[in-house]
Amino acid sequence: MKTNDIILQTVTKFTLFVIILFSIHLFFAGHYYPGGGFIGGLMTSGAIVLLLLAFDIKTVKMILPVDYLKVVAVGLLFAIGTGAGALFFDKPFLTHAYTYAYLPLLGKTSLHTAVLFDTGVFLVVIGVTMTIIQTIGESE
């Protein structure tokens, strides 16, 4: 069923980065504007799916040699670790903390432990969607 779809492939090569950059933007914007780990993760997986549609699964696997099940595991560790971290400060499980800091280039920035939690969500979402899509796709 492989057709050499040159236009789609060329467009994909460019848009892929745009989509991924956008998803990262969505992820970081999450706390103040629409976005967050869930949407960001989905958007990234959308980008990879686009790659899958333009090229075939083997090529994509060569470009991104990632074991997505491990991504799920790491994501879960992030989420649970953030939650458990609060326990060390004698706070209930999953208590978040935040502060404001002046960072070079970025200026006044808010730093949240919620970002770590959201990173977990982000990774799990990518891992899960890509695991499902890859296993189903590979079984062809």
Added chain:
Amino acid sequence: MSLLHLAVLSPLLLAILIPFLHKYFKSIHTGWFLLPLPAVLFAYFLQFISTTGHGGTVMETVPWISSLGIDFTLKVDGLGLLFALLITGIGALVVLYSIYYLNPDKEKLNTFYVYLLLFMGAMLGVVLSDNLIVLYTFWELTSFSSFLLIGYWNDRERSRYGAQKSMLITVFGGLSMLAGILMLYIITGTFSISETIEMSNEVVNHPLFTATLILFLLGAFTKSAQFPFHIWLPDAMEAPTPVSAYLHSATMVKAGIYLVARMTPVFAHSGTWVWLVAGVGVITLFWGSFSAVKQTDLKAILAFSTVSQLGMIMSLLGAGAAALHYGTIEDGYYIVAVTAAVFHLINHATFKGSLFMVTGIIDHETGTRDIRKLGGLMNFMPITFTLAIIGTFSMAGIPPFNGFLSKEMFFTGMLRIAEMDIFNMDTWGILFPIIAWTASVFTFLYSMMYVFKTFMGKYQPEKLETKPHEAPIGMLISPVILASLVIIFGIFPNVLSHSIISPAMGSILPSLLENGEGFDVHISHWHGPTAELFMTIGVITIGILLYKFMPKWAGIYSKFPSRMSFNRFYDRGLELVELTSKNITRSYMTGFIRTYLVYIFTFFILALASTLIFKNAFKLDMSDVAPIRFFEVVLVLIMAISAITILFAKSRLTSIILLGAVGYTVALFFVLFRAPDLALTQLVIETVSVSLFLLAFYHLPQIRRNEERIRFRATNALISIGVGAIVTMIALSAHSNKIFGSISEYYVENTYKKAGGENMVNVILVDFRGFDTMFEITVLGIAALGIFAMIKLRLTRGKELDENK
């Protein structure tokens, strides 16, 4: 977090390290890393004697789920301390023994020691927690870890069978106990054991009392292998011998005893408790000793012996509980029973522990445990023989060993039960001393069998796998220590009286003491020519006679129909359960997702519709509904048309695209209603799921419309219309029925203040309701694993089929 909590949790913490230690220090036996822990814990717990010895207790709390009254409260009192010392003390000896018993080249030591540590921690938790729910949690952890330990050699079918059996029976008991705990909570309103004990009067007079009592006893009886739940213990002997020595003689099986002792102050004011505990105990005592005599495997003999000895301790606790029933210590005889229970608990741990280790040595050095093959080992293994003599003579109740002392006191207790007036005891009570005496004869008999058939008699080298020789010194240390304790406790029975036994009794019978007062325990060898002494003499005489003429009467064992045995009932029951559940499952699991959706949605309609109707919950209030705009009408039309077109689509591709259209329209709705987050999510989800559908396109079965008959399609239509109608009704009445103010105001106010974010949706997801999100992504992860496993497994199976061609 106190040091005490750390002590209880330390085995679990060490368990995490064991795999790494095992991996990186291959040349060292993993057991050596373990050994310091129980030894240090033992020393740590010894310090508490100075407190508990004067009736004091140490209590430490870590808040856990305080709103539900569940806190991780640990309490060290006499009883808990006694058990903690047993667990850590015997634990250290068992670990030492196991280092020489388990060959590091052949066994998976890392898993073994992880299980053992899990067990040790769980057991400490059971005996030291003061909260019933915490106790229950640890209690089930002991069931699980013992399941793992029994099934340690999981390539053997008997091990798996034994592990499953112990798990099914003890977890059944555990769940009954949970029900009992909840009932007790209903009665008292607290999970704290100390507070429950103070409310014991209310407990006794509550209508739920008898049910609670029975449920608790089910937990205790299954754990302590009481008749007729004893059947799991002999099968549990498939575990490695150190495990048998530890779990099945010294600690886990005694958790049931512990529970009975711990709950005695709560329940014992009623005659039912005395009657049940003492009755079941004495039956177990008899049945265990009777069955032990017919065994030919050394470990099986010890297993049944443990069953019987546990029964003995149980019956003593029952007899002693009568003291609370009568509410007096003037009549010291009941106190004697409790003293005997505590004393025998210690004695049993010492002699049975050493005997299990002796059995392990025999097994290790000769390759068999069958007494028909063994014999004449005395000349080859003099030290082991001495240890066996000490252990068995103590078990048989022969002076001057410690078993004799507790047995004498046991007879006293049983003789007194005969005189009680609980439940017409004056007529039936006479059975107690009779059964107890008969059981003691059998106990004597199997003890003699154990030692003489193994070490005396004819040496049969042709039946043994290896030439027997004395065990290495390392394997002998632990049993030698235990056997010395047997002798020390036998000759100086009052070593432990004031430090250990009296405080433990204080915890069992607290209400009989004034503040700061302790039980005056004095154990002595010579009571004068009492009935108990003559009973012992009778036991020894009849026992020797029966042993001499064993071939003449042993035929009675074959008379007993094996078809009637409890094992048989258990096996048949298990088969029946499997068969029935298979049949039931087969009748509704068709393998078509369509069928399951029909079940789900039918249930959905029925449950919600009936709630709406019977609760009179449907309400329509259109007063504050926003006007419908033109765009919305258009979108609804698009959605409806696409949804209906799906039904008539001829190809799957069309259906997928139409479904996508419905999803994108929903996203547009979110845009209209100013929910950009939801719109974004919906859009991306829709995209990913449509492409997923397309990827899976080739795997989906062909659409075959004709297979569905008209009637079936009518049902489908009915169900879909029903679901639609119900959802609409719920949406409408949810809007009209606003009992509570909307929670969104809270989020609007606090999103920035408390979480420092401006996007409410995201803040709710990661902060306010972060717990939900955490579990949601966990579920997602599990789903991914499931799909991964399903598809990969199918692929490998296909490969195998190819190879078979």
